Amino acid sequence: xxxxxxxxxxxxxxxxxxxxxxxxxxxxxxxxxxxxxxxxxxxxxxxxxxxxxxxxxxxxxxxxxxxxxxxxxxxxxxxxxxxxxxxxxxxxxxxxxxxxxxxxxxxxxxxxxxxxxxxxxxxxxxxxxxxxxxxxxxxxxxxxxxxxxxxxxxxxxxxxxxxxxxxxxxxxxxxxxxxxxxxxxxxxxxxxxxxxxxxxxxxxxxxxxxxxxxxxxxx
Amino acid sequence: xxxxxxxxxxxxxxxxxxxxxxxxxxxxxxxxxxxxxxxxxxxxxxxxxxxxxxxxxxxxxxxxxxxxxxxxxxxxxxxxxxxxxxxxxxxxxxxxxxxxxxxxxxxxxxxxxxxxxxxxxxxxxxxxxxxxxxxxxxxxxxxxxxxxxxxxxxxxxxxxxxx
Numbered sequence: 001x002x003x004x005x006x007x008x009x010x011x012x013x014x015x016x017x018x019x020x021x022x023x024x025x026x027x028x029x030x031x032x033x034x035x036x037x038x039x040x041x042x043x044x045x046x047x048x049x050x051x052x053x054x055x056x057x058x059x060x061x062x063x064x065x066x067x068x069x070x071x072x073x074x075x076x077x078x079x080x081x082x083x084x085x086x087x088x089x090x091x092x093x094x095x096x097x098x099x100x101x102x103x104x105x106x107x108x109x110x111x112x113x114x115x116x117x118x119x120x121x122x123x124x125x126x127x128x129x130x131x132x133x134x135x136x137x138x139x140x141x142x143x144x145x146x147x148x149x150x151x152x153x154x155x156x157x158x159x160x161x162x163x164x165x166x167x168x169x170x171x172x173x174x175x176x177x178x179x180x181x182x183x184x185x186x187x188x189x190x191x192x193x194x195x196x197x198x199x200x201x202x203x204x205x206x207x208x209x210x211x212x213x214x215x216x217x218x219x
Numbered sequence: 220x221x222x223x224x225x226x227x228x229x230x231x232x233x234x235x236x237x238x239x240x241x242x243x244x245x246x247x248x249x250x251x252x253x254x255x256x257x258x259x260x261x262x263x264x265x266x267x268x269x270x271x272x273x274x275x276x277x278x279x280x281x282x283x284x285x286x287x288x289x290x291x292x293x294x295x296x297x298x299x300x301x302x303x304x305x306x307x308x309x310x311x312x313x314x315x316x317x318x319x320x321x322x323x324x325x326x327x328x329x330x331x332x333x334x335x336x337x338x339x340x341x342x343x344x345x346x347x348x349x350x351x352x353x354x355x356x357x358x359x360x361x362x363x364x365x366x367x368x369x370x371x372x373x374x375x376x377x378x379x380x381x382x
Binding site for chain 2: 004013014015022026029033036042047050053054066069072078081082083084085087088089093096100106114115116124134138154159174
């Protein structure tokens with residue numbers, strides 16, 4: 001596919017995603033933050049459903065050698081990077097997708113967050129040009145490299161090649177784990193609803209008892 | 220149109236996004252945002268600094284700058300699609316944060332997101348919609364990192380809200 005066709009396809013994909021996210025108010029930050037802070041799982045459930053579909057879809061195609069999986073070495077930098085990102089997205093109240101979506105809705109704060117994401121990336125490029133860590137893609141080996149705190153590279157395709165088991169098998173296992181988390185959330189929500197109902201009933205019963213007491217006193 | 224009057228169920232929205240993401244994975248690669256943002260950073264820095272930017276090896280060795288990188292256009296499309304959705308549903312409104320504390324949090328949050336994405340070579344979208352479903356080792360490191368970060372961020376956020 002020519003670069004122009006790739007860019008057009010990417011723009012089309014982005015447009016549909018932007019529309020769907022705007023209309024559904026889906027938020028990746030909320031998927032994690034609300035589950036941690038408020039025990040509310042509206043976005044978490046949507047994220048889990050998407051991950052189940054993607055896991056089965058991606059690994060099914062990887063099994064037959066199709067698709068374009070990401071391939072680069074990972075390590076401590078992956079954990080640290082997303083740790084910093086996780087703090088940042090909760091403080092900013094938006095993740096990468098939401099900054100674009102909210103900017104599209106006219107939110108100046110989101111545009112500001114986006115601007116500082118760019119500034120953060122530029123500051124990182126200064127730092128990297130000084131200490132060269134994590135290693136540049138060209139110097140990645142795919143193998144563990146303790147000197148650079150990297151674990152190398154592994155995904156569904158390498159698992160399939162090393163173990164001779166189709167990638168979809170591992171995909172189904174992961175989808176099963178994600179489904180178990182999804183079920184646990186549904187159970188927790190049911191318990192929350194039951195508790196709210198019994199609390200509401202207790203509140204409704206309390207004034208009635210108070211009235212009865214007043215009547216007795218009057219008699 | 221009903222679509223623009225009611226809030227869409229996020230589960231339905233994400234099922235549609237997942238199906239489209241599988242299609243994108245088969246043609247060019249899974250949904251990502253951070254890579255495109257870095258390329259945009261490089262292009263903007265190049266517009267300001269000109270060829271001086273080449274003195275920073277990062278922009279040669281890690282991210283050689285090019286304007287025809289498809290990842291840029293996913294984000295531009297997202298901006299466009301969201302603007303269409305907001306205008307069609309009458310939800311487009313200029314919103315400006317009122318308190319200084321909000322500006323400070325957004326500034327720090329934005330910087331941390333930018334630095335974090337570059338340390339990891341991935342963003343949160345690649346983590347959940349690319350790496351983890353590809354069973355990439357990096358996906359598990361990234362998911363653990365983002366959950367730990369979101370937890371620490373939530374503690375700070377709670378402190379700020381209460382204090």
